[in-house]
Each structure stands twice: as structure tokens, then as C-alpha cells.
Amino acid sequence: MVWGQRRDVQAQLARRRAARARQRAEHAAACAEQQEILAASAGGDLHLHLADAYRRSAECHLSSARLQEAYAERMSTWGGDETSRPRFMTGVAEACGTTSAALTLMGSDHGQLSVASSDGPSRAAQDLEFMLGEGPAHDASVGGCLVSAAGRAIESRWPAYGPALTSLGIHEVLTAPLRTEGNCIGALAVFDPGDGTAAAGTLTVIADALTRTVLLGPDADPELYEDADHRDRVQQAAGILSVQAGCRVQDALAMIKARAFADGQPPDAIAEQVVRGTLKLAQGT
Secondary structure, eight states: OOHHHHHHHHHHHHHHHHHHHHHHHHHHHHHHHHHHHHHHHHOOHHHHHHHHHHHHHHHHHHHHHHHHHHHHHHHHHOOSOGGGOOOHHHHHHHHTTSSEEEEEEEOTTSOEEEEEESSHHHHHHHHHHHHHSOSHHHHHHHHTSOEEEETHHHHHHSTTHHHHHHTTTOOEEEEEEEEETTEEEEEEEEESOOOHHHHHHHHHHHHHHIIIIIISSTTOOGGGGTTOBOOHHHHHHHHHHHHHHTSOHHHHHHHHHHHHHHHTOOHHHHHHHHHHTSOOOSTTO
């Protein structure tokens, strides 16, 4: 399928997902209103609790619809080629009031499985977390709560990650967990949002929308994150290096991360050199 046709198909699919999300939002809002009427007439905290849950669900679906509509608009009006196609994460960042946002999926050990970003700085920030093993996405995923830091607090909270992040020109980070029932599958981070508590509320709603309706919901679509890096090349390189060095894969992965950080390169770049055999990290090879 040529790029123009693919672009049109993606725009149409996004509009359909947006329409379904708006229908779900309207249904949830109607259910909330019904529960509020029951609470007013019959009383009881249960009806109020259900009304609140429905209101939050409606807000979630409405947020998802807006993200899909923004993506559809970008796709339908884009005149470039496939190499510079619009990113879904660009709309996520703008909805959060910034240009830099990154969605990171985490494994059971809270290590990065995949990352999708809106621009270079947000991707570089997630590479730093991957290499250093500390940072806001890790903390939000582990704690299951909002993580916020700005100014000097960034460097004091994360002794290794903090100075590296501020060297990118980033002065504020706000991160929300991607929560599911009894679990957390990752985090959504925004950089330099500059809107205080309002940004925190918006980020929480959008993180919930992404988790429930884009990543895991009935309209879940991995195509929206086709620019995501699943760290496949890094894992391949770690396997090769573990054989060369006679060490565990985890130790080989640590060697790749350390070399990438020391050289100021993305871990993918080091991994590519290891796979091609142009870089030897194991002694005696």
C-alpha cells in the first residue's frame, strides 16, 4: 500500500475510533446522571460512588476521542512522505501542553520493554532512564503514583539521571503511571509542561485514556505506536555479547548501557555496532 493510501486509511480508522469513544463517553455520562438522580431521591453513598466512576469513565473516553480526532486531522492533511509521517505521540504531547512526551511500557521487573516518544528530547530522556536504571517513569511505574520534579529537585532526586536530564535543557518532568486493575504497565511522562496542578490533572486523565482505550481497550491499536522502540536490537546485542564474554545476558545488557552512557550515544547505536561486529565490549574478542 502506497503512503497516500495508508495515510487515508489510518485517518479513517482514527475517526471511527473517535466516534466510538464519543459514544462510550455519552453512555457513561448518561449512566452518571442516572446514578446522581438515584442518589438525590434515595440517598446512599453507593449511587454517588457509581456516579463518580461513570463521570471519570466519560472523561477518559472523551479524552481518547480528542486524541484520535487530532491524529486523524494530522494524517489527513499531511503532505510529506512516510518517513516523516505524523506521530500519535505528538498529539499526546500537545494535549498535555508541551512538545515532549514519552510513553514507556514496563516489564514485571520495571525495566523498559518499549518506548514511544513525540520528539528527540523525550526519546533522549527515556534512553537515559534505560541506561541508568532510575528516573520518573521507573518511579511512577513502581509506586503507581504521579511523580513530579522541577529545577534542582530533579538532580537531588535522581543523582545520575537528574544531571543528565537537565543537560538536555529539560527543567521539569511530570509522570503518571499507566494503571490497570491491580497492576501498572508503564508510565506517561511529559517534559517542561509548565502548567502546575492543571498539567497534573490533564496528564492523569490522558494516561488513563491511553491505558484503557488505546493500549488495552476494545479499540486498542498498536499501529498508533508504530514509531515505538521495543529495544529489540539492544536485546539482540546483549545476547551476542553474553556469548562473547561468557556472562549473563543481564550483565551484557549492563555493559551496553554503560558504554552508551559513557560515549553519549543512544543504546541502540551501541547495540548496532555490537551486532555488526564493529565494536567489541568483551575482553579477549
